[in-house]
Amino acid sequence: xxDNIYLQDIGQKAKTASKQLSVASSEAKNKALDAIAQxxxxxxxTIIAENRKDLSAGKENGLSDxxxxxxxxxxxxxxxxxxxxxxxxxxxxxxxxxxxxxxRPNGLMISxxxxxxxxxxxxxxxxxxxxxxxxxxxxxxxxxxxxxxGKEAINSNMAMARVMREAIEKSGxxxxxxxxxxxxxxxxxxxxxxxxEYVDVLIPRGGKGLIQSxxxxxxxxxxxxxxxxxxxxxxxxxxxxxxxxxIFNAKAxxxxxxxACETLLVHKDIAEFALIAIKEQLDKKNVTIIGDEKVQAxxxxxxxxTEEDWGTEYLDYKLAVKVVDDIDxxxxxxxKYSTDxxxxxxxxxxxxxxxxxxxxxxxxxxxNASTRFTDGGEFGFGAEIxxxxxxxxxxxxxxLPELTSYKYVIRGNGQVR
Amino acid sequence: xxDNIYLQDIGQKAKTASKQLSVASSEAKNKALDAIAQxxxxxxxTIIAENRKDLSAGKENGLSDxxxxxxxxxxxxxxxxxxxxxxxxxxxxxxxxxxxxxxRPNGLMISxxxxxxxxxxxxxxxxxxxxxxxxxxxxxxxxxxxxxxGKEAINSNMAMARVMREAIEKSGxxxxxxxxxxxxxxxxxxxxxxxxEYVDVLIPRGGKGLIQSxxxxxxxxxxxxxxxxxxxxxxxxxxxxxxxxxIFNAKAxxxxxxxACETLLVHKDIAEFALIAIKEQLDKKNVTIIGDEKVQAxxxxxxxxTEEDWGTEYLDYKLAVKVVDDIDxxxxxxxKYSTDxxxxxxxxxxxxxxxxxxxxxxxxxxxNASTRFTDGGEFGFGAEIxxxxxxxxxxxxxxLPELTSYKYVIRGNGQVR
Numbered sequence: 082x083x084d085n086i087y088l089q090d091i092g093q094k095a096k097t098a099s100k101q102l103s104v105a106s107s108e109a110k111n112k113a114l115d116a117i118a119q120x121x122x123x124x125x126x127t128i129i130a131e132n133r134k135d136l137s138a139g140k141e142n143g144l145s146d147x148x149x150x151x152x153x154x155x156x157x158x159x160x161x162x163x164x165x166x167x168x169x170x171x172x173x174x175x176x177x178x179x180x181x182x183x184x185r186p187n188g189l190m191i192s193x194x195x196x197x198x199x200x201x202x203x204x205x206x207x208x209x210x211x212x213x214x215x216x217x218x219x220x221x222x223x224x225x226x227x228x229x230x231g232k233e234a235i236n237s238n239m240a241m242a243r244v245m246r247e248a249i250e251k252s253g254x255x256x257x258x259x260x261x262x263x264x265x266x267x268x269x270x271x272x273x274x275x276x277x278e279y280v281d282v283l284i285p286r287g288g289k290g291l292i293q294s295x296x297x298x299x300x301x302x303x304x305x306x307x308x309x310x311x312x313x314x315x316x317x318x319x320x321x322x323x324x325x326x327x328i329f330n331a332k333a334x335x336x337x338x339x340x341a342c343e344t345l346l347v348h349k350d351i352a353e354f355a356l357i358a359i360k361e362q363l364d365k366k367n368v369t370i371i372g373d374e375k376v377q378a379x380x381x382x383x384x385x386x387t388e389e390d391w392g393t394e395y396l397d398y399k400l401a402v403k404v405v406d407d408i409d410x411x412x413x414x415x416x417k418y419s420t421d422x423x424x425x426x427x428x429x430x431x432x433x434x435x436x437x438x439x440x441x442x443x444x445x446x447x448x449n450a451s452t453r454f455t456d457g458g459e460f461g462f463g464a465e466i467x468x469x470x471x472x473x474x475x476x477x478x479x480x481l482p483e484l485t486s487y488k489y490v491i492r493g494n495g496q497v498r
Numbered sequence: 499x500x501d502n503i504y505l506q507d508i509g510q511k512a513k514t515a516s517k518q519l520s521v522a523s524s525e526a527k528n529k530a531l532d533a534i535a536q537x538x539x540x541x542x543x544t545i546i547a548e549n550r551k552d553l554s555a556g557k558e559n560g561l562s563d564x565x566x567x568x569x570x571x572x573x574x575x576x577x578x579x580x581x582x583x584x585x586x587x588x589x590x591x592x593x594x595x596x597x598x599x600x601x602r603p604n605g606l607m608i609s610x611x612x613x614x615x616x617x618x619x620x621x622x623x624x625x626x627x628x629x630x631x632x633x634x635x636x637x638x639x640x641x642x643x644x645x646x647x648g649k650e651a652i653n654s655n656m657a658m659a660r661v662m663r664e665a666i667e668k669s670g671x672x673x674x675x676x677x678x679x680x681x682x683x684x685x686x687x688x689x690x691x692x693x694x695e696y697v698d699v700l701i702p703r704g705g706k707g708l709i710q711s712x713x714x715x716x717x718x719x720x721x722x723x724x725x726x727x728x729x730x731x732x733x734x735x736x737x738x739x740x741x742x743x744x745i746f747n748a749k750a751x752x753x754x755x756x757x758a759c760e761t762l763l764v765h766k767d768i769a770e771f772a773l774i775a776i777k778e779q780l781d782k783k784n785v786t787i788i789g790d791e792k793v794q795a796x797x798x799x800x801x802x803x804t805e806e807d808w809g810t811e812y813l814d815y816k817l818a819v820k821v822v823d824d825i826d827x828x829x830x831x832x833x834k835y836s837t838d839x840x841x842x843x844x845x846x847x848x849x850x851x852x853x854x855x856x857x858x859x860x861x862x863x864x865x866n867a868s869t870r871f872t873d874g875g876e877f878g879f880g881a882e883i884x885x886x887x888x889x890x891x892x893x894x895x896x897x898l899p900e901l902t903s904y905k906y907v908i909r910g911n912g913q914v915r
């Protein structure tokens with residue numbers, strides 16, 4: 082619990098707005114989302130002007146080019162943000178669905194109905210598109226949102242939040258459905274993690290440091306997202322061409338994402354053929370191979386792997402590679418080092434495939450496909466707020482249905498126990 | 499994270515046993531449960547002898563009669579514990595169920611399959627029946643369990659844990675499916691709350707102090723159970739006889755439970771008639787009425803209510819009573835003071851009933867029935883490990899299905915993105 086008055090006030094407002102938003106019709110929510118999408122494009126110039134302030138400050142503070150690129154907003158990106166919001170409008174309203182229902186012997190009618198989580202706090206880093214994206218997903222799922230973005234994007238975020246709040250208010254819902262924390266110091270973030278009285282769920286979006294800090298400090302329930310030390314295991318009965326193509330895709334199609342492959346495990350019986358074929362593909366994008374002794378014996382230019390490599394999410398053109406004696410060793414290695422995100426087996430063997438999907442207990446377990454498919458859009462959920470790798474509440478893509486809880490509604494006519 | 503070596507060892511063993519238990523067949527798990535039930539009754543004498551040690555220590559330390567009664571085990575109670583385990587055997591295995599499945603346009607077959615949570619830690623107080631109960635529910639749902647009971651019951655718990663572990667091992671599953679923490683100091687409990695590397699979920703079972711301490715200190719995800727400041731609202735269009743009967747049941751049938759009614763809200767238009775009829779019922783069990791000024795003006799012997807009373811879970815023959823101007827005031831009062839457990843409206847008015855179930859956002863919302871029905875058995879779930887009043891993962895009774903998570907299994911034939 083915290084006595085931070087600034088946050089108490091924000092929390093109180095979020096809770097109050099939640100009463101109206103949680104029972105708002107799909108029509109009302111979609112109208113607000115449409116107003117937001119329109120307002121963002123109409124106010125693009127103002128937003129871009131504020132974003133320039135962040136960019137110059139970022140340059141002064143020595144942000145890397147990659148970070149500056151993530152921070153940057155232009156007309157094209159704002160149009161993309163608006164069209165992502167319109168895609169959310171088209172998705173099913175996840176609230177108010179009856180999941181199941183029973184009539185008890187005493188005549189009580191019990192139904193289980195989806196409801197919003199309530200107030201969601203999202204802590205993220207310097208990507209201003211997250212501001213609009215998280216706000217829209219929360220609004221559609223009937224949740225009021227408290228956004229806390231990185232200080233590098235504060236001017237952009239303030240401009241976007243102002244535009245979105247005005248649009249919501251005009252559409253008839255309370256502006257406080259979306260609130261931005263304008264104090265970007267660490268103490269305020271730490272206090273937000275203890276705002277249990279008002280916040281139902283906290284979602285961190287960002288790097289390992291941010292997520293670890295939230296897990297260690299939050300007394301508010303957390304949906305933990307985004308760490309992906311994903312493995313692919315090439316079984317002795319693999320189609321080697323397929324394996325090479327899948328590994329190239331999983332490693333090199335986009336290296337900065339959580340569903341990219343970080344470690345490759347290869348069965349010893351096919352290690353030589355497989356590794357040569359795989360390296361041929363990976364060479365197209367100059368992927369560095371970091372391997373154990375057996376890998377070093379097969380391939381040239383391999384950097385020796387240390388214990389640390391097996392636990393590292395490179396998010397880079399680097400791949401850790403290990404030769405294993407059998408599928409059991411592969412499964413044990415995954416159990417030890419995986420972050421429970423996504424793992425894949427490449428095999429033509431039915432028994433090996435079934436063993437792998439039964440014994441590997443990650444959020445998404447694949448047979449003969451790239452780990453890159455762990456994604457809300459690819460799963461057919463539409464938009465998502467992240468990929469969960471905890472076991473409570475949600476695993477894998479966190480889409481709109483995963484941003485709801487449920488309540489039991491019990492209709493009686495005088496029953497006592 | 500903690501560096502407590504004693505707990506690291508327990509955590510490691512729980513994780514290792516989890517590998518085998520999580521994929522065990524229903525048959526193997528039921529066989530283990532049957533062995534446990536049988537062993538507990540066969541070893542009743544030893545367990546009772548150990549329980550006597552706890553009872554004498556408890557008497558010396560001045561435990562109340564109520565607490566000593568909860569602590570006490572005799573033949574009858576052990577037979578009850580065994581038969582509760584046999585009821586769990588009869589329930590459906592919640593693991594390995596396909597919840598949904600889709601075929602994507604690219605040919606990927608995605609299915610969502612239930613899996614155990616993994617390792618569950620349960621922290622509870624001095625009720626030795628919880629030891630067997632929690633262990634059996636976790637085992638049936640494929641979760642290994644780490645039990646940490648109160649020091650008052652340590653001898654009873656150690657005896658029961660030993661008997662259960664031997665029985666499991668004989669049945670062919672690892673003894674470490676069930677482990678008891680034998681160190682009952684607070685530091686070890688605090689360290690358990692930070693054992694993220696091995697524990698997937700922590701469930702506190704006990705009073706408000708215990709739950710608050712777990713919520714404030716645990717970095718392991720928590721399923722929060724058991725706080726029930728439950729309300730009944732008697733609408734102006736209520737059947738007064740029904741209201742009186744339901745309130746009598748909800749308040750006085752068992753006062754020490756979380757689904758008992760603690761506050762009664764009555765619409766001003768029928769306050770006089772309703773309160774007289776309700777008091778007549780409550781007088782049968784000498785329930786003390788703590789009321790606002792309007793209640794005091796209607797009934798004799800009312801203790802004036804303070805602000806604190808609205809937030810108190812009495813767990814006693816006491817009822818806080820308030821006269822409200824309308825249903826909106828009732829709903830606002832509930833939103834302010836409720837612990838989101840169970841609330842009920844008594845009314846013949848369709849509109850009021852619908853408004854109440856839509857706008858009151860507790861785990862269980864009733865029309866014309868007693869709040870006492872919020873219970874796994876009464877909901878038809880069979881056994882439960884508690885009643886959740888958080889919004890993440892589970893709300894209401896936590897039965898076997900709620901002790902599972904899920905994973906996505908994706909079958910492909912070479913798909914890349």
